[in-house]
Structure formats: C-alpha cells, structure tokens
Amino acid sequence: MPTLKQKGVDKVFHALGDSTRREILEMLSEKPVSVSLLAGPLKISLPAVFQHLQVLEACGLVRSEKVGRVRTCQIDPAGFSVAGKWIAERRAMWERKLDRLGDLLDEPD
Amino acid sequence: MPTLKQKGVDKVFHALGDSTRREILEMLSEKPVSVSLLAGPLKISLPAVFQHLQVLEACGLVRSEKVGRVRTCQIDPAGFSVAGKWIAERRAMWERKLDRLGDLLDEPD
DNA sequence: ACTATACTTAAGTATATACTTAACCTTTGA
DNA sequence: TCAAAGGTTAAGTATATACTTAAGTATAGT
Numbered sequence: 001m002p003t004l005k006q007k008g009v010d011k012v013f014h015a016l017g018d019s020t021r022r023e024i025l026e027m028l029s030e031k032p033v034s035v036s037l038l039a040g041p042l043k044i045s046l047p048a049v050f051q052h053l054q055v056l057e058a059c060g061l062v063r064s065e066k067v068g069r070v071r072t073c074q075i076d077p078a079g080f081s082v083a084g085k086w087i088a089e090r091r092a093m094w095e096r097k098l099d100r101l102g103d104l105l106d107e108p109d
Numbered sequence: 110m111p112t113l114k115q116k117g118v119d120k121v122f123h124a125l126g127d128s129t130r131r132e133i134l135e136m137l138s139e140k141p142v143s144v145s146l147l148a149g150p151l152k153i154s155l156p157a158v159f160q161h162l163q164v165l166e167a168c169g170l171v172r173s174e175k176v177g178r179v180r181t182c183q184i185d186p187a188g189f190s191v192a193g194k195w196i197a198e199r200r201a202m203w204e205r206k207l208d209r210l211g212d213l214l215d216e217p218d
Numbered sequence: 219a220c221t222a223t224a225c226t227t228a229a230g231t232a233t234a235t236a237c238t239t240a241a242c243c244t245t246t247g248a
Numbered sequence: 249t250c251a252a253a254g255g256t257t258a259a260g261t262a263t264a265t266a267c268t269t270a271a272g273t274a275t276a277g278t
Contacts (some may be wrong), residue, residue: 002245004257008124009131010127010128011133012145012226013122013131014126014127015118015124015126016122016125016126017123017124017125017126018119018123018265018266019119020266022118022119022122025199026199029199029203029206032256034224034225035224035225035226036223036225044110044266044267044268045267045268045269046224046225046226047225047226047227047228047267047268047269048226048266048267048268050226050227051265051266051267052266066225066273068275068276069221069223069224069225069274069275069276070224070225071225073223075203077200077203077204080196080199080200080203081200083196084193084196084197084200087189087192087193087196088193090134090135090138090155090189091186091189091190091193092139092159092183093187094138094161094186095186096141097138097139100149127235127236140241143254143255143256144256145253145254147257153236154237154238154239155236155256156237156238156255156256156257156258157236157237157238157253158237159253159255159256159257160235160237161236165277175237175255177244177245177246177254178245178246178254178255179245179253179254180242180251180254180255180256203233204259
C-alpha cells in the first residue's frame with residue numbers, strides 16, 4: 001500500500017521535526033532569502049545553516065538557485081503537499097473510525 | 110508570534126519523522142490495539158515498541174488506557190490537528206506569496 | 219591583480235535516539 | 249498458590265544528528 005513513497009514522508013517529517021529548520025521555513029515564507037541572510041538571525045554558524053538547507057532541499061521543502069556568489073532560497077510547496085497529504089489522509093480515516101466507535105474505549109476487538 | 114506553542118509542534122513532527130512510529134499509527138488507524146499486538150508485526154523488541162508509544166503519547170498522537178494487565182492504545186487526533194494546522198497555515202501563506210511572485214525566480218527545472 | 223564577500227567542503231565532537239537484553243511488577247487463571 | 253501473560257523499568261550500546269572550527273572555492277568590486 002502506501003509503503004512505497006513513504007521514504008519521502010520520512011524525510012519531510014524528519015526535516016520538520018527540527019525547530020531551527022522550521023525557523024528557516026518561517027523566514028522563507030515571507031520571501032526568498034539568501035543563505036547568509038538566513039543565517040543572520042539564527043544563533044548557529046553559517047555552515048550549520050547550510051547543512052539545514054541541504055536537508056530542507058533534499059526533501060522538497062526548499063528550492064534554491066545560485067546566481068553569482070549568492071544562493072537564493074525559497075519555499076518549495078512540493079514537500080509540504082507530501083506531508084499535508086499524509087496527515088489529511090490519515091485524519092480522514094480516523095475521524096470516520098473514531099466516529100463509528102463513539103466514545104467507547106473498551107472495544108475488546 | 111507563534112513561537113510559544115511551537116514546543117508541541119516540535120514534538121509532533123519529530124514523532125512523525127520515524128517510520129516505525131508511523132507504522133504504529135497506521136495500525137492504530139484501523140482500530141485500537143494492545144501493546145503486544147502492536148509489537149507483533151514489528152521487527153523490534155517489545156520495550157522498543159513501548160518507548161515509541163511513549164513518544165507518541167507525549168505529543169498527543171496516541172492515547173492509551175490500561176485495563177487489567179492490558180494497555181489498549183488508540184489514535185488521539187489532538188496531535189494531528191497540531192501538525193495539520195501548522196502545515197495548513199504556512200501553506201496558505203506561501204501559496205499567496207508564491208502566487209504574488211509569479212515565477213520571479215526562473216525555474217531551471 | 220588583490221581583497222572581500224558569499225558560500226562550500228572537510229573533519230571532528232558531543233549529544234540524542236533507537237535499539238538491545240535482563241530483570242521486575244501486576245493481573246489472570248489453573 | 250503458582251506460573252504464565254502482558255507490560256514496564258533499567259542499563260547499556262551503536263549510530264545518527266546538529267553543531268563546531270578551519271580551510272577551501274568562486275565571484276565582485278577597486
């Protein structure tokens with residue numbers, strides 16, 4: 001079943017699980033930003049930021065392009081739709097099932 | 110800003126970032142299941158499963174109740190709405206902004 | 219050509235995470 | 249009452265992750 005494309009889900013959620021990376025995403029959600037500008041507000045080194053960006057790119061949450069010596073990063077919606085879809089699908093299923101269950105916790109199978 | 114409730118977001122995404130934990134959630138999405146039944150199909154020890162369950166409970170993705178010596182686990186939608194909301198909010202914002210940008214950054218792909 | 223800027227790579231460290239096995243507690247049922 | 253079933257705790261290990269500093273590489277400005 002949905003175990004084939006799960007690799008991407010894995011990477012996206014793992015990426016979102018880090019608060020620094022989510023901070024980066026918040027910054028990028030305003031507008032595209034260069035690597036060093038992203039690093040500014042963060043209290044970690046520039047290489048560290050770069051590594052986070054690699055993670056974010058690898059799972060389709062961020063896209064970037066280098067022009068001259070400046071790399072500009074922006075949100076890539078692809079990764080988000082992977083994550084969003086996974087959650088939405090499960091949520092729909094549970095809501096149905098939980099509904100059907102009523103509130104009885106003790107269903108002895 | 111939204112930096113206050115972020116702790117929960119952190120934990121939920123981190124929890125979802127592990128494929129074994131997502132497998133557990135898949136199982137629970139069918140119906141409530143006991144700890145040892147959850148462990149059955151998984152190729153890890155029972156204590157390991159238990160630890161995953163603790164992570165899932167700590168972030169509101171799973172709820173459980175012990176009756177006699179059997180602990181029955183079920184999906185808790187709370188955690189999912191945290192994650193779903195975070196994604197939905199950002200997605201809405203980006204879609205607006207990216208739209209406004211047009212294809213400003215020319216797409217190399 | 220020379221220097222500064224902006225990123226990139228490399229290499230190492232410290233902590234977190236997922237797992238293990240062994241031992242322990244509770245409840246159930248002969 | 250005793251043993252098995254179901255779960256829990258403890259303790260240790262091995263790998264992954266997030267970070268660091270130092271040393272590149274390439275482009276821009278003078």
